[in-house]
Amino acid sequence: MADALRVGIAGLGTVGASLVRIIQTRANELAVTCGRPIEIAAVTARDRTRDRGIDISAVTWFDSAEELAANAEIDVFVELMGGAEGAAADSVRAALRRGLHVVTANKALLAASGVELARIAEENGALLNFEAAVAGGIPVIKALRESLTGNTISRVYGIMNGTCNYILTRMEKEGLSFADCLKEAQRLGYAEADPAFDIEGNDTAHKLAILTTLAFGTQIAPDEIYLEGITNISIDDIHAAADLGYRIKLLGVAQRTETGIEQRVHPTMVPRDSVIAQVDGVTNAVAIESDILGELLMVGPGAGGNATASSVLGDIADIAKSRPGAQQVPVLGIPAASLTPYKRAQMQSHEGGYFIRLTVADRTGVFASIAARMAENAISLESIVQRSKPDSSAMSKTIILVTHATMENSVRKAVDAIKAESYLVGEPQVIRIERPKDM
Amino acid sequence: MADALRVGIAGLGTVGASLVRIIQTRANELAVTCGRPIEIAAVTARDRTRDRGIDISAVTWFDSAEELAANAEIDVFVELMGGAEGAAADSVRAALRRGLHVVTANKALLAASGVELARIAEENGALLNFEAAVAGGIPVIKALRESLTGNTISRVYGIMNGTCNYILTRMEKEGLSFADCLKEAQRLGYAEADPAFDIEGNDTAHKLAILTTLAFGTQIAPDEIYLEGITNISIDDIHAAADLGYRIKLLGVAQRTETGIEQRVHPTMVPRDSVIAQVDGVTNAVAIESDILGELLMVGPGAGGNATASSVLGDIADIAKSRPGAQQVPVLGIPAASLTPYKRAQMQSHEGGYFIRLTVADRTGVFASIAARMAENAISLESIVQRSKPDSSAMSKTIILVTHATMENSVRKAVDAIKAESYLVGEPQVIRIERPKDM
Secondary structure, X not given: OOOOEEEEEEOOOHHHHXXXXXXXXXXXXXXXXXXXXXXXXXXXXXXXXXXXXXXXXXXXXXXXXXXXXXXXXXXXXXXXXXXXXXXXXXXXXXXXXXXXXXXXXXXXXXXXXXXXXXXXXXXXXXXXXXXXXXXXXXXXXXXXXXXXXXXXXXXXXXXXXXXHHHHHHHHHHHOOOHHHHXXXXXXXXXXXXXXXXXXXXXXXXXXXXXXXXXXXXXOOOHHHOEEOOXXXXXXXHHHHHHHOOEXXXXXXXXXXXXXXXXXXXXXXXEEOOOOHHHOOOOEEEEEEEEOOOEEEEEEEEOOOHHHHHHHHHHHHHHHHHOOOOOOOOOOEOEOHHHOEOOOEOOHHHOEEEEEEEEEEEOXXXXXXXXXXXXXXXXXXXXXXXXXXXXXXXXXXXXXXXXXXXXXXXXXXXXXXXXXOOOOEOOOOEEEEEOOOOOO | OOOOEEEEEEOOOHHHHHHHHHHHHOHHHHHHHHOOOEEEEEEEOOOOOOOOOOOOOOOEEOOOHHHHHHHOOOOEEXXXXXXXXXXXXXXXXXXXXXXXXXXXXXXXXXXXXXXXXXXXXXXXXXXXXXXXHOOOOOOHHHXXXXXXXXXXXXXXXXXXXXXXXXXXXXXXXXXXOHHHHHHHXXXXXXXXXXXXXXXXXXXXXXXXXXXXXXXXXXXXXXXXXXXXXXXXXXXXXXXXXXHOOEEEXXXXXXXXEOOEEEEEXXXXXXEOOXXXXXXXXXXXXXXXXEOOOEEEEEEEEOOOXXXXXXXXXXXXXXXXXXXOOOOOOOOEOEOHHHOEOOOEOOHHHOEEEEEEEEEEEOOOOHHHHHHHHHHHOOOOEEXXXXXXXXXXOXXXXXXXXXXXXXXXXXXXXXXXXXXXXXXXXXXOEEEEEOOOOOO
16 A cells, blocks of 8 residues: 555644544545545644544644644645634645645635645645635535536536525524524524624635636636625515515625626525525535536535535545646646636626515605606516505505516616605615526 | 547447537647647547538547457547447456546446446556446536545435436426326437336436445445336325425435445435425436535436536546546545445335325225224324315225334335225325435
8 A cells, every 4th residue: 555645734623623533533444545544644723732532642743834834744734724814824835835735625815815826836746625615515626626627617606605594594484583593693603703704795705706716717806706795684575585486595606797707795586496595504505507517506514614624535535546746637727827817797787687675655656656767777577566564554665676687787777766766765675686597 | 738638439429429529629728727638539439421510530430449449549438338238348348458547428337347347447557437427417426436535425315317307397397197298208308219217217226326336335236226116106196295395206315224225216205395306307416415524415417418528528637637547546436346245225124204195985994994004013104184086976085194204114014904905996105205314
């Protein structure tokens, strides 16, 4: 049997501890599958003495990730610390410059510096694997980087944040408010004490930026993403969506258009009968539409120590199965030098269906005025629902419009025109509709 | 840039012609992604003169697959002829013995001789890739062979036959009979003139046998599969399933149990709210349940020239990205010599929920008798629905039972006891229920 693959792990949080446990308890199976043993040769973490339920007494300890990356006798450097800069970034760079293969779950680092790291890896004959960085246990990086070779991809979209999907699912199933569901998610550990990064869509955006590059061969552009979180989604929206045959999900969408690549993260209505609409709770899903394969959808756990460790281990095993320097899977699907500049398609040019919910004064002529504003902007309507509050003494009513495919710009103009009218009560709600191909 | 990867293709049907077209029209992109050109160096097919809409005038023609495999100057032999024996099997063996890498879409060949071929490949330092053999465009082989390394898998199941899923979907959506939907499927080219291989479950069984080996590390055992097709599914079953919150799918299921591995193909009721229940028409889906990753579900096209060619191309690209002899992904997940004997779990010991539909004479005491037969076999019931025909002059009524988890053996005994009673009209219908984890 070939020599052991020596692994150094930086970061022993939930994922790191899981990974150590799996590699140690499945040593025999891994050696058979990979054709060589996988050996944990070095580790580093913030606190050496903490009890993590794993035995690392025989493993060489380093006091910092940078030191481990620079000096440990290893073949693979596994970075599980997180963060776009600092020790994670420095140690990954150092490891790649030494020609060490790197496995990381760090989406922030890849979104910020993925192209630079890919270049360093390729210059030094090193592999850089990051399956766990997007959608946890779902092998979407492998699908894009390997399985779909030769395909021209038209759209990638998905549910990539478990916190948001958990909140939206609870709201729908139990009729609870956003605030109540957020509290529940925090209590269960599905949301951070400061939940902004998740619920404002930033986490999804990091992941989307990585998928965009793999799908379209463009440079990573995390700052060019249209961003809208789920904090404004009300239970009324969810009920209205259900009545019209839709469910609301926070999607990240990257799409090739005639004017460039759209990257957007926003609450989205998806047809209730679509497969992705059934993806509930903290589960993630990613769909890839391409010209040869067609549509591929993958559903699985998006986070959690074990699911993430499983993807990290798959990345390590891929390295173990190849001989050093032998494999040439380009880090970002094509060599870093071949990536093209990212050209942003303006959100105003986005074309799709829209759900528009308006609360208006209950008086004559209001409906005619709204219809006129739509017509003036050449927006054709798929359905119109008018509802009065059950309390019939209320002076307002709700009007819901669903448009056929139209331009974002037209919708914005129509809504602005309605906002200038005296009959509007409160802010209009606008939610984009996304349909799987052929739905 | 490295030397071109020279490919020889045996079989120029829909998939083969698609593959040639893609490799020729995307030559530049493929060279960038793979780090070397992919060149079609040799082809063979039944009829040299047929117009396939592709230009193979510059490609060396061989008169037989065996001759191509033996003599062509190629690196990869691509077998797209089909069939468990004859030219396909002989040429694949010959190619592997020469140390050529092989890519095939041939599920029948792999189900029949996969272990032998894996051994030959491994002895000769050749790769044997077969992503297209199971579920067409869905990268389930890669997921099992690579992504899930280190996971212990408990169950693999899926919709792996588009013909059956198309028929069941049409029956449900349009209230048509099995016979009418089969005719429609034949008219649209989704079913063969002789549809038995699809609708009796044999096609699903071939694919399941391959997945079982990858999931559980056991020798391929296609003859050890419990098999039940969809020909007995009536529109009444589908309606009753819908009323109870289920949909009916033909599933292939492989499951680890205490007494061995269950392999079974049969019509199955799945909860309507599950993701797999939404997979309609000719689309396929495969779910993998494992201890580290959790549940992974992949949905995509299960057949078609392009989708299949996409998987074949992915397999070729994997070879192009590795240097000859460098990569060591074992053909069947672990080396052929390490596969363990397949131990069959008896179907009588299968544990799960059951749907039982009985048509009985409309007279006093019948229900009590049925309930007694269930109780005698320790079967506990989740729901009981009794229906009289709308035509109230009918002398029979329908009783539907849904059981909690119980043993197949108990259900068979109870149904046999009921069959001995004078009140039973026609054959009882029994459909197994399969639930995703946590549903």
